[in-house]
Amino acid sequence: MREKQVQQSYRPIISIHKWFARRPGSVFRSLILSEFAEKELQEAYWEGNRFDGVVADPFMGGGTTIFESLRVGASAVGCDINPMAYWLVRQAVDPIDLDAFRAAGRQVFDELNSRVGELYKTACTSCDREADVKYFLWVKTCACPGCGGLTSLFPGYRVAESVRHPKEVFTCPACDVLQEFAKGDKKACASCGLDLSQGNTRRGKTVCLDCGTEFAHLKEMGGPPQHRLFAIEYQCSHCYASTPGRQFKSPDGDDHRRLRQADELRAASPVSDLIPDESIPEGDETNRLHRWGYSHYRELFSSRQQFGLGILADIIRNVGDRRMRHALATVFSDFLRYQNLLCRYDTYALKCQDIFSVHGYPVGLVACENNLPGIPRVGSGSFIHFVEKFAKAKKYAQAPYETTHNRGAKKLVPTPGESIEAAVVSAEPRPADRAAWLNCSPSHALDLRAESLDAVFTDPPYFDNVQYAELMDFCFVWLRRILADEVEPFRRESTRTAFELTGNRTLGRGLDTFTRGLSEVFVRMSGAMKRGAPFAFTYHHNDAAAYVPLVVAMLDAGFTCTAVLPAPAEMAASLHIAGTNSSILDSVFVCRKREFVASATSAPSAPSVPHPRGSIAAAVRRDVASMKTAGYECTAGDIACLEAGHVAGEAVRRLAAGEWNPHAPVETRMTAVRATVDSLVEGFHREP
Structure with missing residues (x-):
């Protein structure tokens, strides 16, 4: 929860480039270490770790799973249909000489300033x-x-409040002048008398x-x-x-x-x-x-932004060193979000x-x-500031750390031997390679070896919560003009594709489309996983119907759900959810193949597999109590999402115990899940 308040401080690696709805790295580090570390999580979390394995994320998005897997020594397989996701993760992982990057960034800034700096004077x-x-x-x-x-x-008409400025600043639209007022003064123009209060x-x-x-x-x-x-x-x-x-x-x-x-x-x-x-x-x-x-x-x-951005893009595309050129192009793409009229x-x-x-x-x-060029060490959101932000992200990638608090004081805890930077390879890596295979393609078509994956940890799209392609096209249409000749995914005109798994009313992509796509990906991952390997993913949605595709996908892939855990995922003050009663908690679904769980629970010598305990109502009460112990009081929105998560987990277990036909029409599968979910919800509301 502390990480979500200042995520770039806890995980500077996310400063590589903007991505949406990133989950806390601490959650995925905890999941990975809970599965692979020989020590207790409370101890292993604060240490450097190293173990061999291959961890996959078929919806890598902002790269959290990839970063946390590489940190602990595993090889990583990442896939995302969006070229911007592919690119930002590649840039985060690809090694770079930081001194050379800072020098190249300063050289570009100096040239940019000499060509457009006069336009930013007064x-x-x-x-x-x-x-x-x-x-x-x-x-x-x-x-x-x-x-x-x-x-x-x-x-x-207010320009500035009297918080970081001694007086309130207002503009008079009739006189076209700025005026300052003490906080309690009547807000009327001194020249024309216009009421400036609204x-x-x-x-x-x-x-x-x-x-x-x-x-x-x-x-x-x-x-x-x-x-x-x-x-x-x-x-x-x-x-x-x-x-x-x-x-x-x-x-x-x-x-x-x-x-x-x-x-x-x-x-x-x-x-x-x-x-x-x-x-x-x-x-x-x-x-x-x-x-x-x-x-x-x-x-x-x-016009000033168009001219300056065009000049900057030209300067960057003419940088001789490929690695520096690509890094600076990423900086360019990211800072666009502060350089526009929205x-x-x-x-x-x-x-x-x-x-x-x-x-x-x-x-x-x-x-x-x-x-646009920026004032060194003054303000934010300009090119020079984003150069330094990128450098800090890469510095963290080279030597990650964790953050703890002692009596209110923040302390950085090094994790020796860990690194996010790794070799980027063009084929599926072996466990000991400690390499990253990154793909910009449909995840259900990944060419994976049978029984090659030690784990899958992912954060799939939350149906229609975020329109990734529509938003990332804003950066893509600029970045492709620098990279199209060098990077194949940037030869497209848009990041949009029929394979994107997000609900979208305008494009006619509903729950059935989402269900089919999610199922195909889950099935592909399941086919490449080792016996007993975990498939864990985070999810939350305010609409209970959006959980039906998850249940179908888990069952189609041959999984059962062995645990549903609560985890903080959002910051309550985030602008996109503030005041909406939306949940800040995810449900973490932990799945394993049904035949493995069946054998593990029947054979005394088999590995121990956790099983849910008690009723759905009891599970929700445990979650709420757990969060309270951690200092967080669950809201009605949180509780509704936790309930939906546990209902989905129980639906998987019940339907997995019967005859499930993954080849039946998707509408038939969804209807069967809805009936079970409705029955569970009805029973849940009758529980004491």
Whole structure:
């Protein structure tokens, strides 16, 4: 649970590149050590470990299983249909010379700054000297149907709260100036008297400040939204140290001149081929962009961003050393989430929020444009900051550690001999190779040796919770322009594929499609596993129906469920679940082949296999009590997910005890599971 609060601190390796819904590395380390370590988990967890074996993850996503398996000396087999998942895991695992990388990153930064840095300057209002801009703040605009004038769409006029700045900062849309107020002051413009306490846009409607007409702004746009620059946060190297709080200003003539310069540079850009011109396809998440009038990915970036990103991509693709070029391309791809017009400005923390602070495409009315090259050691979200973030991730990969607390003080605990970096090979490795075989392909088609896998640990898609391909295309359409000539998976135009296992209403992928795909993958993995090997995976969903495919897949693969364990998986304060009563807990399903469990439970000399104890209600009570002991009070959403997990586990055991036909039509299999689940739920609610 502590790891989920600051996951990049506990597992810096995830800073390689953004991925969604990453599960805690501590959970998967615990699962792996519980299976293979000779010592008790409480002891082995804090030590360096080394044992031979091959661990597979058919849905490797952000790479947690791969990283934790390589750490303890095992070889790893990872597969994901998404090229971005394949690439980020490869970059995390592939060895690199950190000194050479930092030098290459600095060289690229210097060249980038020399070519575009002038576009990120402004005049300091205190000393009138040139200063570096941290953030440009833009507001969406729309023509008023009443008077035809251009209306700014402000949900509120506050720019900064009086937390990290001594006063509250507001903009007056009528006078187009920034003003500061003490916290208790009346928020009215000193020049025109306009009430600044609330904006002119609310619930999809805007009031024109010139004529008073109220209108639905989305209906009036007719294309991608236009923006108006209204505020700048900057940092002057000459007077910032003596300035209380932050430095804000309204844009002046020179700032607008630089905007015109950026437009001209973009129009005449010699690297226009590096700016994506792909259209945004329909989808459950991308349809939100269509509603706002966006039709092409390039429309999500300002002229200055398009020009600067094109120049940066060109610089990187001309880096001579392949390993450095690929690492810097990964940095480029990751920092795109802070370099677009869907980023928002946090008026409390006074920083840029990246586009993927939620698992979707949030379109805010106020956009935050970040400094693209960046100011060394100032701010975040710029190229220079992401170079260092990547370096820290690779440093951790070379010498991983664990984090503990003693009387409130954080302590790093080295795990000697462990490393995430390993040789990347082109075929299934042997147990002692300590190598990674990474694939960008459908997992059900992996060419695996029979009885070659010592374990499968995975975190499969949670049906329709995250639209991975729709989101990662945002980075992919840029990155493919650097990598397409060198890396085969980047020759596609999109990360979307018919093999992606996510529910999607727009694309007509429902539970039956999800069930078929999940079953094929589980069956393929089962066929390559050694006798007695564990197949363990994490899952949670608010809809009980989304567990039916899991039960079908486990049964089709010949598994029974030997344990269902609770594990923290999310941070309660995460923006994408905050206030939704969603669960922060996963159910960890532990499975083994039915014939092995049957022999293990009947033969005294066979390996010990855990079995669930008691009723579903008792199991849920044990889970809730376990979490309470750890200092967490389960919410109603948590309890509902834990109940669903135990119901699914019991359904597997009951149906496995009878005659299960994996070749029956998927609808027949799903109907049988639903009937058993419904019966268990009904019985559960009658339990004391």
